[in-house]
Amino acid sequence: MPCSLLFIKVIMKTYKERLFQGITYIASLFTIVALMGIIYSLFHEGLPMFSVVSVKEFLGSSAWYPTHENPEFGAITLIVGSLYVTLGALVIGVPLGLGSAIFISEIAGSRLKEIAKPVIELLSGIPSVVYGLFGMAFLAPLVRDWFHLSTGLNVFTASIILGVMIVPIIASMSEDALSNVPKSLREAALALGATRIECIFRTVIPAAKSGIIGSVLLGFGRAIGETMVVLMVSGGSAQIPKSIFQSTRPMTSTIAAEMGETVVGDLHYQSLFALAILLFGITFVSNLVTELVFLKRSSR
Numbered sequence: 001m002p003c004s005l006l007f008i009k010v011i012m013k014t015y016k017e018r019l020f021q022g023i024t025y026i027a028s029l030f031t032i033v034a035l036m037g038i039i040y041s042l043f044h045e046g047l048p049m050f051s052v053v054s055v056k057e058f059l060g061s062s063a064w065y066p067t068h069e070n071p072e073f074g075a076i077t078l079i080v081g082s083l084y085v086t087l088g089a090l091v092i093g094v095p096l097g098l099g100s101a102i103f104i105s106e107i108a109g110s111r112l113k114e115i116a117k118p119v120i121e122l123l124s125g126i127p128s129v130v131y132g133l134f135g136m137a138f139l140a141p142l143v144r145d146w147f148h149l150s151t152g153l154n155v156f157t158a159s160i161i162l163g164v165m166i167v168p169i170i171a172s173m174s175e176d177a178l179s180n181v182p183k184s185l186r187e188a189a190l191a192l193g194a195t196r197i198e199c200i201f202r203t204v205i206p207a208a209k210s211g212i213i214g215s216v217l218l219g220f221g222r223a224i225g226e227t228m229v230v231l232m233v234s235g236g237s238a239q240i241p242k243s244i245f246q247s248t249r250p251m252t253s254t255i256a257a258e259m260g261e262t263v264v265g266d267l268h269y270q271s272l273f274a275l276a277i278l279l280f281g282i283t284f285v286s287n288l289v290t291e292l293v294f295l296k297r298s299s300r
Contacts, residue, residue: 042280046273049073053267058274064238066258066268073271075278080240081155081248082224082279088159088244089166089223094216096163097170101212104171105178106200117175124168132232135161140233149245153235156244161229166219173218177211178204210293217290221283227252251275 050058053073061074100120104113139160140152181204189199205212235247236257255272262269 039280042273042277046270046275046277049267049270049274053271058271062240064254066271067261071267073267073274075251075275077238077240078249078251078254078275079278081234081238082230082250082252084155084241084244084248085158085162085230085234085250086220086224088155089162090216090220092160092163093166093170093219093223097167097215097219098174098212100167100171101174101178102200102205105175106196106204117172120171121168123164128165128226128228129232131161131165132229135229135233143245147245151235151247153233154245154247155234155241158230158234158248159244161233162223162226165226165229166222169222170215170219173215174208174212177208177215180211181207214290214293217286217293221286221290224250224286225252225279225283227256231256251279255279 058073058075059079060076061072062076063072063074064077065072100116104117108116135157136153140157142152143149143154143157144152185203185207186199189203194202230250231253234250234253236249236253237247238249238254239246241248255275258268259272262272
């Protein structure tokens with residue numbers, strides 16, 4: 001091969017590598033800029049509210065009446081509503097997700113595994129509005145009739161729908177964590193006389209606990225940030241529910257329902273951005289803890 005052609009090939013290869021590096025750099029930079037823009041817009045619009053409404057009143061009062069003549073902006077009812085439906089979703093989603101992961105990883109044969117895992121992951125592709133419609137049209141009337149309630153739109157119904165929505169996240173990530181447990185640990189437990197169930201619950205699950213905890217935290221972040229389902233199914237009452245069969249109004253549904261009624265820049269508008277700041281903080285802490293859990297797992 002002539003030296004000139006070889007030189008051209010080297011130059012082209014170097015050019016392509018630098019071009020690829022430049023594209024990936026720009027993509028990464030764009031992601032960071034977009035995140036900074038979101039954070040800036042939230043704090044720029046939401047923080048001015050606290051010059052009128054104190055943080056203590058915002059986080060400690062249970063009165064959310066932003067459109068009254070003397071408006072009140074107590075967010076505690078909305079915070080508690082979000083936590084109620086999210087914790088309820090975890091109560092439902094964690095056993096279903098972890099059980100599915102155990103079945104796929106430890107019990108199902110290879111043929112059944114190839115069918116079961118894609119079917120479970122298919123749930124994550126269903127739009128949230130479809131889950132909401134299912135909850136309104138089918139589940140809410142069922143809950144109302146079974147428990148003799150005036151309405152089926154409540155914490156219980158919203159928790160069931162959210163619990164089903166987070167099953168694919170918990171199941172997929174937990175199954176990956178269980179599958180990564182060395183086969184030698186299973187063989188050692190069985191060789192010592194452990195039954196299959198004892199091997200799963202006393203050896204495999206403890207060895208994969210970091211991955212399982214991470215999947216639960218990601219499910220928590222997914223549930224607390226969900227909007228359409230809680231807007232359609234939770235009932236929409238800004239109150240602290242005394243039971244799981246009462247209606248509630250989480251932060252996400254409040255923002256979605258009221259943003260269209262506000263005047264840009266007024267106190268009500270700013271209060272919704274303040275709720276968004278609070279929601280962003282909760283999800284940020286949840287994701288940060290998840291990253292720390294996975295970092296601890298990978299360092300072992």
